[in-house]
Amino acid sequence: MAEAHEAVAFSFTVGQEGFYVDVSYDVFKALFYAAYRSWKLRCCRTLNSFYNSLYPGHPLRGIACCGIVAGLYFKGHDPSYQAIDWLESNLFRRYLEPRNGKVLACLVVGSGVYVVLIQLRQYILKKLFSYHGWMYQEHGKDAGIMPKIWSGLVKLCVGRNPSLFSCQNFLPSLPVPSLDETLQRYLRSVRPLYDDAEYQRMEKLAEEFKQTIGKRLQRYLWLKWFISTNYVSDWWEKFIYLRGRSAIMVNSNFYGLDAIYIRPTTIQTARAANLTCAAFRYRTELDHENIKPLMVQKLVPLCTSQYERQFNTIRIPGKETDKIVHYANSHHIAVYHKGRWYKVFMFYKDHLLEPCELQLQLDEIIRDPTQPAYGEEHLAALTAGERTLWAEARDTYFRSGGNRYSLEAIEKAAFVLVLDEEEFEIGTSMTGKLDDYAHAILHGKAYNRWFDKSFTFVVSKNAVFGFNVEHSWADAPISGHMVEYVLSEDIMHFGYDELGNTCGTPRFTALKPIKLKWNISENCNIMIEKSLAQATKLYNDVDLHVYVQDLYGKRLMKKFKLSPDAYIQMALQLAHYRDSGHFNLTYEASMTRLFRDGRTETVRSCSIESSAWVKAMEDPTVSREECVRLLRAACDYHQLQYRDAMSGKGIDRHLFCLYVLSKFLNLDSPFLHQVLQEPWKLSTSQTPTIYDDKRLSRFLAEKPQMAEKVGLTRLKCISSAGGGFGPVAADGYGVSYIIASEDLIFFHISSNKSSPETDSTRFGQRIKQAMEDMRELLEGQTSSVGSSKGEKKSLIDSPSADSSS
Template sequence: MTVQTQTVLSAILFATGLWLSLILMLRYILKALLSYHAWIFESHGKMSFCTKLWLSLVKMFSGRRPLLYSFQASLPRLPVPSVDDTITRYLESVRPLLDDEQYNQMEVVANDFKRDEAPKLQKYLILKSWWATNYVSDWWEEYIYLRGRSPIMVNSNFYAMDLLYVIPTHRQAARAGNVVHAMLQYRRKLERGEHAPLRALGVVPMCSYQMERMFNTTRIPGIETDFVQHLSDRKHLVVYHKGRFFKVWLYYGGRHLWPSELETQFQRILDDTTEPQPGELKLAALTAGNRVPWARARLKYFSQGVNKASLEAIETSAFFLTLDDEEHGYDPDKLRSLDLYAKSVLHGKCYDRWFDKSFTLIAYKNGKLGVNAEHSWADAPIVGHMWEYVLATDCFHLGYTEEGHCKGDINKGLPPTAKLQWDIPLEVWLLMGKQIADDVDFHGCLFDEFGKGLIKKSRTSPDAFIQLALQLAQFRDKGEFCLTYEASMTRMFREGRTETVRSCTIESTAFVRAMEDKNTKSAQRLDLFRKAADKHQNMYRLAMTGSGIDRHLFCLYIMSKYLNIDSPFLKQVLSEPWRLSTSQTPQQQLNMVDINKFPRYVGAGGGFGPVADDGYGVSYIIVGENLITFHISSKFSSPETDSYRFGQNIRQAMLDIRALFDQNDKKEM
């Protein structure tokens, strides 16, 4: 090797090493910057100099046009809280729910745990946090979702609705064609990382890990545990219509099918009059029932021949589409239209959604849509991000002809859809799934007396306002307080998912009791409200920054099982029922539609089934400035609950809290 060649190689190696070193240095600088969370605890509109400087540095090191996954390696790891902090916060959270004797007993059990079992469990958990990307997420997915043996329909899956007021076309095949094409566009941008990463304050990046498994993903049943199967780019989807399954190719000539071509394919399915094969009609009910019977049936009847090939077509599809033969949607002239619409998207007939797919798209006969999503692979905001893109693309970019068809020429040379073949020597189990579905008591409450705009004028967090209204409604509904779950996100950390905010606090119960005490003056009530709202906001911020209660205790419990350490305290904590489970679904994640200019193009949101047999599930969506939608679920089998009654209590609680501010404004005038 000549001296000149050696010099060139040395220069190349040096430049490469320097380049890699700079990249790593920039990455670690950004990770250090993103570990700063003091900005979350600062008062709204009162940003400190330190935070302003920090924001400028984050912007500088983030680059001009980052791609979806640009920040993944720079996101900090979720920290493990100290046991002392977690136990202190836990005891504070249960104080309003226990009498003095019960609380003293709980203190003893908690302190025994802190002294005896906790040190060893915490040490091993910290060790896990050093090598795991996220010390919670893998166990959360496995033990909360995949190891559950009860039905995932209603109990785990969640749903998203279509636009509330608008149906762009009443042609079922056309609406499905546009929306499927929009989903393919979204998937292509996802695979290329072309979506902009979500960022708090427009600067602080959120983890995008959950988005990776949105398409081409299926939950596969097992005897002891399920697993999530995620594949690379899939070129087909499976369509269910009136008991028949059809395989539809999504590509033609090396490109995605156009909306008009998809409409043609879906119309062919709608026009097909063949009868279902024996056992085919209710086959998907297997995914609605208990997991063990489904896993055994899959091994016994779907491991070879046409059954295996057809099941593989479903499980390897991009997603699942149901062309539903019912009509649904919100109709202000029909009292329960929103309730029936939600129940249909959540569970349908129990055999016309494939509940194991990452999501099932439902296109109704009248052109309305819905999405039923499996929960193990991601949380609701992830599906909501995709759904916002799809609805905006459908209405404002693709559009329809005057006759309601998809735009574009009709290609008559498309290959025909393929009907899946089955040889099923049994009737599937439907009874369990139907019992679960029939027991769901759902009520959709559209609260339009006021919204985010008025709440913010009162210098209150909209989320805290609604959570305190829910506490007041709960007390009026049942005459007692209960353990309350609110989901917050931890996506500022790598592979972060959710954390629990325990919304029933000493401060919130004091406010509720004051509201129910006729001798308490409005000024006192308002003061207690502000204290409770501040407390709630602080707890939410702690949860977002990795200092929550429940995920830490959950992981300590799992660690105790691995180490075979018995912990009465952890057993008791993990067995406590959440009789009020709540979640806010974010809106306008993409800002593709100006809802001030197009106020009717707002989504109806989504929801989930009840978590406790005698409790409520409440999903709420803050839509624009003047509308809040509540999706309330409970069980008919419980004599203690009534979803419509609870909806009325929420409405009245919202109005009563607003009245406190109205009275205060009059006094100030």
């Protein structure tokens, strides 16, 4: 194959008879089309920014406003209180005829009036979205007068058909909780973890903090809130993610798996081509802001700022701090196969490649007999090891020449595609193989994933898909949204022919993959192998198990009139207590995307209520009725905590920011040091599902034969098996779960093999037993107990949660 299909526009050849110039018009055309695409994209983004600045208004309404002002003025009714005459006489008369000057003055006044009205409307919406009382309403009961008034005003003020970033201007800022409330919530959250003496010590530390430096730090935090759109997110990104010097593989990156039931093809390059083209279609939708923002209760928008860096983004290593670099556009992907790296262009003559055209390039890569260059096969291990080592290697060996060009081809790619040599299996009855599959997507062999890239698509030899995501740029729901779109497009838009190849006929065969060239020195290779050794030791210690809960799911939980998320969290509390013999600090990720630039907040699932219920379950003298009452009380309190976290009343992000300020000011706080050092022995996250059931119904109706061929039915939909992350604490568990359907839940459980306290497979059995015990407990109750007054149901039954590491 043309392994060095270089993009050279012209070259010189010098001989005895003079010199010759060889001009490649194809390359010039490619450069022209690339510049044209970039220009179109910039124009589109500029136009979208203009529309977004006026939302919930519209430019046509602004024109109408100008027309009304001009009409009234020329009819003899001056609505501007002589401002039009003043503008015409003092500004425009010297340049324009009097009538033209008056027309221009009417346009200026009309535009100004419309802008003021839009700003007022945005301000009103910002205040309305600062109200979160609607989240605390009990399901099934008549809403109070305030939520009704609020709902009516929102519907009156909000615009129709918002684009992806239309609602950003009127999202409120994340509020700073009061210091007293945060300290009270914190002390309440740790009461089950400490004995009386230790708890009294923490109370004393908290009071001392409040009376000494706490109020001063709180004032500085108010100043940070005043001058920034979000007082948490920039520090969270910098200090939690980018400042970390340990490996991001396993410790930070998370993974996601394929659809559960769908096996549309077994041809690797066909599946990879469909998925890649679907991802570029999604990127086009992002660039044009055609994707609608997610709305809670179809009324309240979620922040969409995290979508901006999904594609064309790389994490660059630094000696002390990494940085995230986002490129405005990218026309290619980077492909890894059998130790070789390739640059594959996705556009030809300003048109996105069709899957059949991309498959030709991927087939050439598969057939390429070329061996990897020295050091190339394990090169990506630099991204899997310690960050400082990678930063030193990058600055020393990749600053110039061919190495720099090849590295930029990967870093500036839209994303990375790995054509894996392994075969994966997925399903609900192959737990052991699921574990191997999850391991492969989480870390692979450490050298066959580029962990710095915003996300990496992995397609196995038998065409099973997975993806690995770098965590610093965004949280899991953003990637989940994209992957659900991609999996849907794979089946519903592109499809496969009878042999399992991509559909359609290639329009051209001109494009060839470019094999990247590397000049790896001996010293550089030593650093690569050192990083690989670090990464191998790290992933060999990971104990990862996927437990499939298919005995029952959220259907039965709702029948018991309990929130599925709270129900599962209580099952995890019971399972963990039985596994460890004591209560531990538990992390559940909640979102704060009701606020501008919001990311996550922590829900402390181990509470006074949950611990009381767990103790009751382990005490044979406690009656079934009392256990049920305590369970419902624990679920109620968990839901209350979740609502508090979503509405800006969390504990941990507030204390984290106070801790950062104390470090900036060189102020020592034993209380904050204690809080930030407490290990999360159980770190949990729910993976949300955003699947479009209406589109599935249309596809089943329009293409029943294709649906039958790939095994797609209403019961076996394109729902994913979810994903997971590595353990957060050395002697703790990481648990990510997804409610895949009404009767199916996947639990991704991670821990460290080196810890004698943990065992992921054992913990999966603990979860299974806890779920069985809870079902038995609740099924034994009469309907009167099941409808006791203690039960509530959140308006958000299964709140979205972010996979967090």
